[in-house]
Amino acid sequence: MKKWIEKASHLIEALPYIRRFCGKIFVVKCGGAALVDPQQLHNIMQDIALLHFCGIRPVIVHGGGPDIGAMCKRLQIPTQFSNGLRVTDADTMEIVQMVLFGKTNRALVTALNQFGVKAVGLTGQDAAFMQSKKFIATSDVDADVDLGFVGEITDLDTTLITTLLAGGFLPVIAPIGIDEHGQAYNINADTAAGVVASKLAAEKLVMLSDVNGLYANIDDPETRLHVIKAALVKTWLNEKHISGGMIPKLQACLHALDNGLSSAHILDGNMPHSLLLEIFTDQGVGTLITN
Amino acid sequence: MKKWIEKASHLIEALPYIRRFCGKIFVVKCGGAALVDPQQLHNIMQDIALLHFCGIRPVIVHGGGPDIGAMCKRLQIPTQFSNGLRVTDADTMEIVQMVLFGKTNRALVTALNQFGVKAVGLTGQDAAFMQSKKFIATSDVDADVDLGFVGEITDLDTTLITTLLAGGFLPVIAPIGIDEHGQAYNINADTAAGVVASKLAAEKLVMLSDVNGLYANIDDPETRLHVIKAALVKTWLNEKHISGGMIPKLQACLHALDNGLSSAHILDGNMPHSLLLEIFTDQGVGTLITN
């Protein structure tokens, strides 16, 4: 019995956070290994289901992970990367779309529905809500490579998302954009999550991937920063203290924080319940970026 | 960190219950020692606040406890009981009303609001929603005693309660009824809770008092019944296996179960988090009565 009372007291510890975030929109970007391991996917969706039933309104944006590469390989479509971006010709775009929406998105939607959440999958093609155009890299190095159907968002109409939220549904978005001729584009999931968060004026944008935050000294795990100001992140980016996949994540966070988002989180999706711990405890388990 | 992950996993254990009861109405009757000890009152209101923020819609009905007697004594108004019911003359009725609504109800409302719940206190006089009449005892023994302004409910209009629930408020009801001449009546809180639960077609009626359920053998604490059928409770009442304050509680539960309520609980308010444990675990810590 004592064990049970202790359990109940843990529920009570979450009360101030539940109260504080009740009715607020959280945009959660799911990527990395979490999308590969079914058990981990199950766990993360369970955490998101709990947020949903506690009155928080999550919106998910997800990447595709290694499934796209695997399918390309299986179909003998050659894969090329330029500066971390997948060169996306017409054949590749077809595969991106089929895997991202026809497989990954279905897996997330199904996992959530298993917990009683009414999840609904979308791409930016639905109601043409994510208007996009061909992405033209600005740096000198990339200028010669045609990235094909890699796109950037030009406009985002939130009506479909807010209609679904108002109906009690949970939108799960695969970041495929669309232009006025009906051409689909492969959009970076971090960037898409940032735009969705700012357009919805979300309370939080949570980047759930394979790293658990920013470090004062990248080689010393003890130096993880619990909280960091957006301005300092900007400085670090300018001074090129940050590298690799963390760059688009941080750029997406900064852009959203500049445009109506309240706070952003960098979080490790591989750690059990990292999402709940970041939101329902004071010190958190990742890095919180604020204005 | 391991401790934290364990804590989070306790939150997750509550998920199936939160999901199941989301949007449902729980009528909680608060009585007994819980209303006397400020710390206990604080704890129970905290549990109710958690239910509220998890999407459950609690409605509270409360008794007055020893405060009424204390004030009568302080004002030298003689107190008389007949068959467990307070003989309520005009002077006593005035004190009942002042203490029950002007003191106890304010304490509950204030405690809930401290947790961010928008609690609103009511008596049956507000919008005259609890129509009542003088209670006439039917048993031979009582026939000679005039109980004064002890009343019974003749009709209950739920419009005010549902207006408040729809606005996100939590109604806290002191069981004072009213008749067509504006006369106030002292209504038994258990009975009132039962009528409120059935008229709202509530999911659960929780009787929170000083006892933690029904026993096969009242002298053996090991024989507490986790679940019991309403029909058996009826038999036990008819065969007079039950005595004292448990009788009106069970009668109220049976009446509500006969009129739209889904399930009733007898629970010990003195046990920490008994409300959460009864609702968020399978075996519970009280007695569940079902049809």
Place this chain on the structure above:
Amino acid sequence: MKKWIEKASHLIEALPYIRRFCGKIFVVKCGGAALVDPQQLHNIMQDIALLHFCGIRPVIVHGGGPDIGAMCKRLQIPTQFSNGLRVTDADTMEIVQMVLFGKTNRALVTALNQFGVKAVGLTGQDAAFMQSKKFIATSDVDADVDLGFVGEITDLDTTLITTLLAGGFLPVIAPIGIDEHGQAYNINADTAAGVVASKLAAEKLVMLSDVNGLYANIDDPETRLHVIKAALVKTWLNEKHISGGMIPKLQACLHALDNGLSSAHILDGNMPHSLLLEIFTDQGVGTLITN
């Protein structure tokens, strides 16, 4: 029959006023002897019920009157006044709350409901709608006296009131404020009525007490002013032409007129139907203050 036709023609005389005020909010402050004499209370509530059924939306704020003093005396709690304000220690605050809400408020609510109005009683503790803090007197004289739990309003959330009005209910407010620690405060009813009126952007604030207006010459009953400009009232207050209980009433009116109220009235609650006569006739029976 002729008598009847004459009666009907009196109804018709009210038509232009009913038409003009249809759907408008009137905040009526009830205080003084009117709260003591049951017949007078009945009459005033009847007038307010008529306004309600004619499409006007009244909101009542009431004081406590002599009942509080009587109860303090009965319980041998010493009463002390400083500059017209009741020194309110913890014991006294408990009595204020019990009498004001558990007795006076119940009497008003019941009287209104007798006329078919759906009146609902509130204090600032309900949904914590009247945020308050300890009142610190600014004048030198009072500086040494600790007034205890006498409070002043720091913020007023009208959501609960407007939810009730939208549902067709009539809010009856006992002016007890609340701070962030759950401490209750005794708020001056005139001041509270003024804040409620300005926050609701009311059409009228009616101060119903024992005096029937402002006089050019206080000793000459013939010199009552039917209308006076707020600016002149301000001058009179600065020049100390006004004294006693009229000061807070006028200050409340001026504050509300400065913050969205359209017009304020000083009216004698002892005069039969003074409320109807002030509203439904051109010359009125009190003093109208306008910007």
Place this chain on the structure above:
Amino acid sequence: MKKWIEKASHLIEALPYIRRFCGKIFVVKCGGAALVDPQQLHNIMQDIALLHFCGIRPVIVHGGGPDIGAMCKRLQIPTQFSNGLRVTDADTMEIVQMVLFGKTNRALVTALNQFGVKAVGLTGQDAAFMQSKKFIATSDVDADVDLGFVGEITDLDTTLITTLLAGGFLPVIAPIGIDEHGQAYNINADTAAGVVASKLAAEKLVMLSDVNGLYANIDDPETRLHVIKAALVKTWLNEKHISGGMIPKLQACLHALDNGLSSAHILDGNMPHSLLLEIFTDQGVGTLITN
């Protein structure tokens, strides 16, 4: 001052009736001399405006009165009556429509708007809400006369009326019906009022004309019946105790009382404020017919 207080007390006398009829629909049929004399029209519309502002929802159906005959005469269109019904050929129908809607209806709408009511005129042609067909007299006597475009209602769609009521408008209906070919029909105003009242499930149908009720002995003004049961009216009609224009009025009342109407009134529009007196006093000034 005493006079004023007396006036206010007359307002208060109306309170129980205002309360009772608040939100209810009253269908008022205006006909007879009241439509001829501008002063009388003004008075009746003023009474109706008062009902409107007291929360009652009046719907007016009006006849045409002598104006139609006058215009026919002026245009030298011969007028023929058969059994009290105007034989309505195509020319006459055009005149009926122009005078009834282009003149009488405009006068009523304008008079009401002068009192601040938002009155809106309609015929059954608007939104084709009053579906009709040629009236075929059933009695032997009439069988040989073709009444032309005299019609009877076959269906009534209340959507337009309820849309206007919900918007706070007061519908004023000229009883012109329409068939599926767009042909207009002249409908008896009493009959139309009865159908409107029953389809709206009105609280009251008031027949305002030149007679003030039913008499036990038609020759003795002292024998006016204040209340009469519908069943007895039926008997009287069958036994041919009733004659002339009273027959269609009573038939319309009985039909509506059989189909959802609560009560019907026969009232003299020439008597000042007869409408208010019938509604706001117990004994009334006409005859009330109830089931």
Place this chain on the structure above:
Amino acid sequence: MKKWIEKASHLIEALPYIRRFCGKIFVVKCGGAALVDPQQLHNIMQDIALLHFCGIRPVIVHGGGPDIGAMCKRLQIPTQFSNGLRVTDADTMEIVQMVLFGKTNRALVTALNQFGVKAVGLTGQDAAFMQSKKFIATSDVDADVDLGFVGEITDLDTTLITTLLAGGFLPVIAPIGIDEHGQAYNINADTAAGVVASKLAAEKLVMLSDVNGLYANIDDPETRLHVIKAALVKTWLNEKHISGGMIPKLQACLHALDNGLSSAHILDGNMPHSLLLEIFTDQGVGTLITN
């Protein structure tokens, strides 16, 4: 079959226009010969019905045409014109009202209803929505002639129109204004249509009369302008290049284009389907005036 496929392809040609104007308000002024010839009236109403069912929201304002003159003649009321405006004494105003609303308006409403549209006729007297005053001609020539009850609009309350549109009804407005004393005024239909269009912030104002647009050279039918800028129309009016009935039409268009209207059209109502052709083809069949 080939014929049928071709027919269907004509429907498809209209798709981009239907899509573009879906939900937009079109104010159509109907005047001239179209109101005289029943077949033409039928055709125009059919076109408007099609717009209505394609999701466009038409509002009709109509003139009276020769019917008013005919009735005046029949009733031997002398007719006088001053500068193109009918001198409207009290007798004439009564005839204008009866014919315009009791005859013409009924014909339009009935024709529309035949196509399943729920048309509802109005004048500015309904809900007093078109506040007006006596029109005082400003030019020297007219100064001596009293035009009687010719009026100009002082204010227009769109609540009644928008209530009807929201309910799916189609308003058909006869331009009779009203002043605060209840006096009716004869308003120029072109002017009224312009005010209605600007107050509703309509997408289009269509002037449907006997001319099919503006000409560079009035004597050369080949010089019709498909599109013209409002500024140029202004210049032409100032330079008196325009004459006769076209002047008020163009003034109404310019006034509305200055006050929220998007585009205006001058169109020949006598040409079959001119309304559809102007809206559903690029080059149109009249003259389009834009800012």
Place this chain on the structure above:
Amino acid sequence: MKKWIEKASHLIEALPYIRRFCGKIFVVKCGGAALVDPQQLHNIMQDIALLHFCGIRPVIVHGGGPDIGAMCKRLQIPTQFSNGLRVTDADTMEIVQMVLFGKTNRALVTALNQFGVKAVGLTGQDAAFMQSKKFIATSDVDADVDLGFVGEITDLDTTLITTLLAGGFLPVIAPIGIDEHGQAYNINADTAAGVVASKLAAEKLVMLSDVNGLYANIDDPETRLHVIKAALVKTWLNEKHISGGMIPKLQACLHALDNGLSSAHILDGNMPHSLLLEIFTDQGVGTLITN
């Protein structure tokens, strides 16, 4: 010009049909060659867009066509059919899902959005709205073959579809069902369309495939039936007059007609504008089945 007027008159011919079906739900099943040829897909979606903008509310259910087989072949997954049903093992189910939703559905959604329609793609996995279970063939012949994840619908929750329709969106459904364990099932598109149509109580179910109806004599194209009673279709099915892919189509139609659908159509998607011709002409170009 004459050509234009003729075009406009073709629009007008559609008016009675547009009027009749305004606001009604049409479920259109798209299958066969129409899904393969991009031009044909474009044309059909254009027709559906026109219906949408004319106020009809289409809901699309689509099959997968030859794309699934092509992808299976490309990935060297062996394809097996049993009695016309694709044997669907886990590998095949993954391909079905990716192609059907990640490719075909995206093509339909994109084509519709090009015409300004706000189309939104769904499978029965979204909000788990199409509850399904493993399909067990009942005939003796099939009993030995395990069809794998071929499913049948056990329950269909229309909330998601009606939420989207109410928001002005057009749902495009790929018939993948889901069971309580999250297992996806391949559902026959004809059957799914029938269930969707009956659950939505649709006005019409249109089966758009490669055949243009039912024939009295299958070998004589002149004997196509324009209309046939459901009872006769039932007889023909029982007597095995029907064969091949037409059987499930007709069974789906009959099931829906038995459960709330008004009428069903068998239509050739290869014929230009067959959808418009069937709906907007009296004789139609397919076969209409009615109760």
